[in-house]
Amino acid sequence: METDSPSITELADTLGARLRAPYRRLQRRLYGSLELRFPDIRRAHSVVFRHIGPDGSRLTDLAAQAEMTKQSMAYLIGHLEAHGYLHQTNHPEDGRATLVKLTAKGRRFVETAAAASRELEAEVAAELGKARVAQLRELLVALDQALAKSAEDAAG
Numbered sequence: 001m002e003t004d005s006p007s008i009t010e011l012a013d014t015l016g017a018r019l020r021a022p023y024r025r026l027q028r029r030l031y032g033s034l035e036l037r038f039p040d041i042r043r044a045h046s047v048v049f050r051h052i053g054p055d056g057s058r059l060t061d062l063a064a065q066a067e068m069t070k071q072s073m074a075y076l077i078g079h080l081e082a083h084g085y086l087h088q089t090n091h092p093e094d095g096r097a098t099l100v101k102l103t104a105k106g107r108r109f110v111e112t113a114a115a116a117s118r119e120l121e122a123e124v125a126a127e128l129g130k131a132r133v134a135q136l137r138e139l140l141v142a143l144d145q146a147l148a149k150s151a152e153d154a155a156g
């Protein structure tokens with residue numbers, strides 16, 4: 001059961017907390033709308049689907065992109081493979097590595113999730129207005145670029 005009680009970081013009213021709260025609500029709505037059609041999928045699996053490449057990805061790359069341990073990613077991949085969403089194959093360029101790929105069922109899930117996400121965005125646009133949603137998208141891109149630039153400046 002989810003709680004709506006604010007966390008310490010939410011009480012601090014940081015930009016990160018302001019970004020996380022609506023994202024969590026969108027994610028809950030999205031995965032709630034998909035659970036009847038894809039009962040084996042949980043929100044925790046989103047890190048796999050969010051990072052996997054169209055031609056597959058290495059487990060180690062998925063774990064790094066999701067900022068989690070290889071063991072945790074392997075657990076999620078194992079579940080998704082057991083339920084037919086993914087399969088693992090030898091990497092064509094590195095015999096020591098495996099490549100994690102979507103199956104037809106996995107691609108169906110990704111397509112269905114993307115369509116459901118667009119429906120949620122349309123609901124948001126109906127509530128806030130298309131212009132404000134477009135402005136929000138622009139601001140998020142600008143924020144990402146500014147943070148990327150400041151990270152580059154700090155590293156270099």
